[in-house]
Amino acid sequence: MKANTEVSKSKSLGSTVVIIVVMICLALVILQLLTSIHNNLTF
Amino acid sequence: MYNHQKIKKKRDAWLTLIAMIFIIAAWIAGGLVENADILSSVKEKMPDIAKFEELESSTYKIYNAEDTVLGYLSVESAMGYGGPLQIAVAVDQDGKIFDLAVVSSKETPSYIEKVLDTDFLDDIIGKSFTDTYTIGVDIDGISSATYSSNAILEASKMGDRYVAAKILGFDVPEKESPNLQFGGAEIVLILLFVIGYFAHKKTFKFKKIARWGTMLVGLFVLGFFYNKPFTLSMINQLLLGYFPPLHSHLYWYLLLFGVFFVFTVDNKNPYCQWFCPFGAAQECMGLVGGAKHRSVGKFKNIFKWSLRIITLFAIIMALLLRNPGVTSYEIFGTLFKLTGSNFQFAILGIILVASMFIKRPWCTYLCPLGPVTDHFSHLRSLVIGKWKTSMQKNENV
Numbered sequence: 046m047k048a049n050t051e052v053s054k055s056k057s058l059g060s061t062v063v064i065i066v067v068m069i070c071l072a073l074v075i076l077q078l079l080t081s082i083h084n085n086l087t088f
Numbered sequence: 089m090y091n092h093q094k095i096k097k098k099r100d101a102w103l104t105l106i107a108m109i110f111i112i113a114a115w116i117a118g119g120l121v122e123n124a125d126i127l128s129s130v131k132e133k134m135p136d137i138a139k140f141e142e143l144e145s146s147t148y149k150i151y152n153a154e155d156t157v158l159g160y161l162s163v164e165s166a167m168g169y170g171g172p173l174q175i176a177v178a179v180d181q182d183g184k185i186f187d188l189a190v191v192s193s194k195e196t197p198s199y200i201e202k203v204l205d206t207d208f209l210d211d212i213i214g215k216s217f218t219d220t221y222t223i224g225v226d227i228d229g230i231s232s233a234t235y236s237s238n239a240i241l242e243a244s245k246m247g248d249r250y251v252a253a254k255i256l257g258f259d260v261p262e263k264e265s266p267n268l269q270f271g272g273a274e275i276v277l278i279l280l281f282v283i284g285y286f287a288h289k290k291t292f293k294f295k296k297i298a299r300w301g302t303m304l305v306g307l308f309v310l311g312f313f314y315n316k317p318f319t320l321s322m323i324n325q326l327l328l329g330y331f332p333p334l335h336s337h338l339y340w341y342l343l344l345f346g347v348f349f350v351f352t353v354d355n356k357n358p359y360c361q362w363f364c365p366f367g368a369a370q371e372c373m374g375l376v377g378g379a380k381h382r383s384v385g386k387f388k389n390i391f392k393w394s395l396r397i398i399t400l401f402a403i404i405m406a407l408l409l410r411n412p413g414v415t416s417y418e419i420f421g422t423l424f425k426l427t428g429s430n431f432q433f434a435i436l437g438i439i440l441v442a443s444m445f446i447k448r449p450w451c452t453y454l455c456p457l458g459p460v461t462d463h464f465s466h467l468r469s470l471v472i473g474k475w476k477t478s479m480q481k482n483e484n485v
């Protein structure tokens with residue numbers, strides 16, 4: 046029972062880390078897109 | 089459950105059509121807002137020119153502030169990596185180039201900056217219509233921006249030859265017809281397609297070995313050696329109708345039409361799973377850290393739709409700005425040629441580390457080619473579905 050809880054906790058932590066990493070990357074992708082569009086408009 | 093799937097299928101079909109409508113609208117709007125004022129851009133980049141007298145379309149007699157004739161200006165365009173590059177070429181009375189400027193560019197900004205940061209334009213200045221303009225012979229090439237530098241060179245040569253022959257009346261030697269560039273990259277690509285196509289079939293025994301073989305060849309040959317991965321810029325180019333010359337861009341045609349041909353016939357994308365260089369790089373990192381698929385629960389759908397919206401936005405903006413490379417945010421060049429913005433290097437760092445623990449994080453959550461192939465797959469099933477229905481109706485009649 047305890048072992049199962051530990052596994053479940055570790056899985057949940059893993060998912061949270063993945064979610065945070067993907068969110069950061071998505072934000073960086075959006076910033077890259079906007080910067081690139083801005084640079085193009087001012088070239 | 090059946091009902092739920094039916095509703096989902098119908099919703100996907102509608103969204104596919106709506107996305108198509110947005111893309112077509114952006115394409116039309118982009119065409120309406122194009123037509124930038126070329127001369128004001130030339131004036132900004134060639135401040136010595138005070139007056140232009142139009143002789144023919146895109147050809148001008150140019151004067152300085154004292155009303156002295158400086159020479160002639162021809163605005164020519166040649167196909168770069170992301171689309172046409174417009175070059176203003178100023179030619180003197182002897183048919184020699186004395187000034188040069190990039191008037192408009194559809195290249196990925198980091199690539200064009202790479203060219204402009206070197207002496208490449210200065211090397212072309214002074215060349216005459218009698219010169220060969222050959223990279224490696226009379227001009228130093230730029231290995232990390234080959235297509236852009238070739239396009240600048242080609243447009244400069246065209247402008248100089250045009251002024252020398254048509255305006256100055258020189259006897260210009262005939263231009264040699266270009267040879268089809270069929271080399272290592274093209275051969276490797278064809279082989280990878282053939283192996284990927286046959287080896288992905290269920291009956292193939294050595295699937296795992298073949299897949300790792302194609303992935304490693306993709307990584308080192310298409311990635312590190314040639315830096316020619318499949319990018320969103322190619323899709324944008326296709327949508328904009330910026331078809332590069334076949335003789336110099338055979339690889340572009342093989343890759344793009346190879347992917348869509350296999351997809352149409354087989355509904356399988358051989359590129360991503362079998363020889364995408366960046367996919368292979370992530371899987372290699374995954375071997376180090378034992379990466380696996382990790383569930384993100386309800387966020388799976390949120391991420392999927394976020395990526396679809398970002399990709400649609402990227403395509404729409406590329407069509408509106410008539411610039412295929414501008415929204416190509418991928419980090420392939422960042423890894424293989426160390427070219428990119430700070431944001432791209434940050435994403436690359438995070439992705440490479442994450443790849444050790446998550447299976448192909450870029451492909452799963454961030455690659456814009458995923459939604460593009462999804463969209464193509466939806467369109468394919470819509471067309472096949474309609475065709476089957478009409479065939480059944482005909483049989484019943």
